[in-house]
Amino acid sequence: MAATTKTPGQERHSRRGPWYTLLAALLLLLVGAAASAGVLDNLRSGGFDDPGSDSVAAAKGLERSFPNSQPNLVVLVRAPEGGVDGPEAAATGRTIGTTVSDTPGARVVASYFDSADATLRAKDAALVLVRIDGDENRSIATAKQLQEKLSAPGGKVSVTFGGITAINNDMNKQVTKDITAAESIAIPITLLLLVIVFRGLVAALLPMALALLTVIGSLGVVNVVAQLTSVSLFAVNLITALGLGLAVDYSLLIVTRYREERAAGRSDAEALRVTRATAGRTVLFSGGVVAAALATLLVFDQYFLRSFAIAGIAVVFWAVLGSTVFLPAALKLLGKKIDALGRRPRATAVRPPAEAFWGRLAGLAFRRPVLLATPVLVLLVAMAVPFAHSQFGVPDERVLPEKVESRVVTDTVRTDFGLTDDRVLNIVADNWRGSAADLDTYASALSRTAGVTQVVSAEGVFRAGAKVSPLPEQAAAGFRSGDATRLEVRTDIVSYSSAGATLAREVRAVPVPAGTQVLVGGQAAQLVDITHSIANRLPVAITLISVLSLLFLFLLTGSVAMPLKALALNAVSLLGILGGAVWVFQDGHLSDLLGFTASPLAVSMPVLIFCIAFGLSMDYEVFLVARIKERFDKTGDLVGSVREGLGASGPVITAAAAILAVSFFAMLSSGVSLIKMYGMATGLAIMIDAVLLRGVLVPAFMRAVGPYNWWAPAPLKALHRRFGIQESAEVDAPAAARTSTDLTSDLTTDLTQDEPYLTARRP
Known part of the structure; x- marks a missing residue:
């Protein structure tokens, strides 16, 4: 083909185009920052109930007709020296009553200092029960005002606060504090790992810049949505962890492929074109799978779950946009400078992917599939056993640290006064x-x-x-x-x-x-209603997540077996993760080490963990299968394709999983046990998926299925030829590198000489 000469105008546009793209990214970052201003103040800490349930209607009926029967702020007055009948305590009681009465939307429901009711006194302590009107955010704001005016935790007469409004207030403060603490742990470790993985500071900073855009942009989206509907405060934890993780995942995939193509002898422009056609396609598919898995949370009535769908879709959108549009622009400008500030030349030649660790592991799984797969399956089944005795509840004061004021007061009211609902x-x-x-x-x-x-x-x-x-x-x-x-x-x-x-x-x-x-x-009725609501919607969610995942993977592979395999392995893995969550957070193992109080699992959490972990698991499935399919389309050699595919993608998947897991494991520093469980379960799911499922079970499965890995009925094959995604012929022809057949012919002989059917062409 004759070379095309660019006009001066086209040449200038080619040089300036990447700068315009990065300028657009900067403008989007500024818009996102403006849109996200005050986001934490607009989010809510509840959202676990089905708003259409009888228990919620009963609570509204009581609030409407019997508001004084539902005090939501408890003021505990202690006077260890003079007693609650002494003049100092009495003066404090009058001050509390006057301050509450002067606060719009608040009123005293019952007070020991007004009625001398013996049920409101215990030893040196007395209670003032307060009702605050308004929705969750308004009642929390009013409670804050009262606490600022009246709080006196020390001294001769102490005043502390409990009740559901104070608990929500403390939960909001704790979550806000924990987000900062978790990111202060995750960001330095992530940057360090990126420098190690990329062997260069410049390359490592690109994913961090993309993560900043992803997190800020997603917070802006969530803040806008929060003006229209209720959004859970806990969704911010997903934005910070998943935003950092996916930005790194996709950047790692793009930059690694770009470096590979340059190392194979392509020019910078050609390497970038091939990278966008291969790794870029994988990112789009991966983002689609993750977004689809998270979108299934929208079918539930609880805004706690829907909030994670909104936040997750926003994160995926920004991460995909950044890695497929803004990151290539940065790579085009950097060129070989991507390796600046690091990446010294290796003293020895780099081994082909099939001979690297992950490639050899894939070969071992082909030779001894039962030997390797059996211990992994036994481990996952053993982990799943505790889930059989799982108990469910709704988050209460026990999710907070033991020394948080609202929890201390609530525990005191229950034990010393016997007042509890x-x-x-x-x-x-x-x-x-x-x-x-x-x-x-x-x-x-x-x-x-x-x-x-x-x-x-x-x-x-x-x-x-x-x-x-x-x-x-x-x-x-x-x-x-x-x-x-x-x-x-x-x-x-x-x-x-x-x-x-x-x-x-x-x-x-x-x-x-x-x-x-x-x-x-009441709480028992509330649990029945939430469980019933989730159980009714769960089949719809599982069907959607399964169908969408099968569709995406079929379009990617043209196979029926590969998508079904992915669903089966994910199900086994996730049951093991949920069993582990029961063993730790319900049964109380490791509670002293991790610092939480054992309690029944929040009924919404298994659904949340399942959908998020399922989506991320499919993320790595796409990473791996895309590489294997690319090799197989060129060679038709199953063993060589798996060894090369896992050998090339294994380091990327492992590095990406480790970095993403760090973001979730950082949540173990949270003071809210709900966040600890979410972080531990998701982080563990990521590591098990990347190491055990992709490294052992996938090759073992492909060995067992043999030539039928890529099989599909003729009508579906025709459907895939029309709508599926395939590499172009130009991408299949590297500029200056050995072909995949050359690379694998000598590496697969030892595996295939006794099992010739493994090298059969596509059926």
Whole structure:
């Protein structure tokens, strides 16, 4: 083909184009920074409930008709020297009451200093119960104001705060603090690893620049979305960890391939063209798979889960955009300077990929598939066993460190005062159609339910089907409000347990008077509703994530076996990871070392971990299979393709996985056990996937399947030929390098001489 002469204008555009591209990246970074301003103040710490559930409706009914029954801020006053009846404590109590009354949206529900109610006093401590109106963010802001004005943790009279609003406030502060702490750990380690992997500072700084753009851009997207709908504060942890990790993953893939092509004798421009056609294509596919896996979280009703989908899709978009558009522009400008400040020439010749460690491991897996694969599968199954006794709950004060103020106060109220709503089912009827006798009958029937210790209603206190005492008129008034009525069902059963869930269902099954609708709330009912909501949506999510993954991998490989293999191996691996999470965070192993309180797993967390880890696992599947398929398309030699593919991609996958895992393992420094579990499980999933699944199980599987690895029915083959992704002929012809056949012919002889079918061409 004759060379094409560029005009002066085209030449100038060719030189200036990369600068324009990088200028656009800088402008996007500035826009993202502006859009992300104040993002943490606009996010929420809840989102675990199904907003359409009965338990949420019951909570809203109580807030609407019986707001004083739902205090959400507890003020604990301690006076160890003069006692709570002394003048100093009394003055503090009056100050608390006045300050709360003067604060818009806040009111005192009950105070020992106003009523001398003995239930609000324990030894040298007394309580003031406060109700703060408004949504989560508004109530937290009001609680902050009160704490700033009244907080006095030391001195003769101490004032500390607990309750759900204080817990949410402390959780927000802890998560914000932990993000900074985790990144202060992850960023230096990541940069160090990048310098080691790239053997140069300039090349190592490129992924860090891309990570900055990815994180800032994603925070901007999330902040904009937070103006329109509720977004969980915990999604920021995903943005920082995944943003850093994916930016490094994709940069590593692009830069490594670019260096390979230059080392093979291509010019800088030709090396960049081939890199974009091969590694760039892999990045696009990988981003699509990861985004698809995270997008399945949108099917759930809990905004906690949906927030991770929004954040994850934003991260993937920015990481893919940066690595396929902005990074190539930087490489074009740098050229051979990519190796500046490092990368000294090696003293000895570089071994071909098939003879490197990962290539030899692939060869061993082909020769001894059962010997290598069996221990890995046994390990994963053993890890999965604890998941069989998993218990689920909803995050409470136990996710915070033991010494955090709101947790200390909440524990004190439970142990010293015996006041707790975690073992109470709240029943509310906005329009009670029955008579007083009907209410008596209903309360009596509730009290006969197994596990119920007593029922309190406007008609009195009931135990074991009998009324044991009426309520004083003033107390009874707190259970009626116009046509609305409420009941409290007390139990000694742990709410977040299978027994608690059974109790909630049985209470809901108790007949009510005709024409009356009751709503049952409380922690046990909340757990039932969340579990039911997630269970209903889970089949849809699993179907979507499976179909989308199969579709992406089929378009990449044209195979039926390879996508099915990926799904099966991922499922086994992720069950092992979830079992490990149960063993550590529910059963309490390593709790002293990691610093957390064992508790049931938050019911949303297994779903979250599954979708994120599944997406990242498919990320590395694409990395590996793309390389193997590229070799196989050139040679038709299965053994050589696997050895070369794993030999070439193994170091990249391992380095990328190690760096990404660092971002997630850094979350173990968090004070919130929810974040610790998420970071540990995801980091462990990444390392197991990169080392054991890709290094051992994938080659062993391909050895077992043999020539059918790339098989597909004729109609699907035709579909792949039309819509699938294949390398161009130009890419298949390197400028100055030995062909893949030359490279592998001598490396595969020892593996194939006794098993000739392994080198068969595509069926």
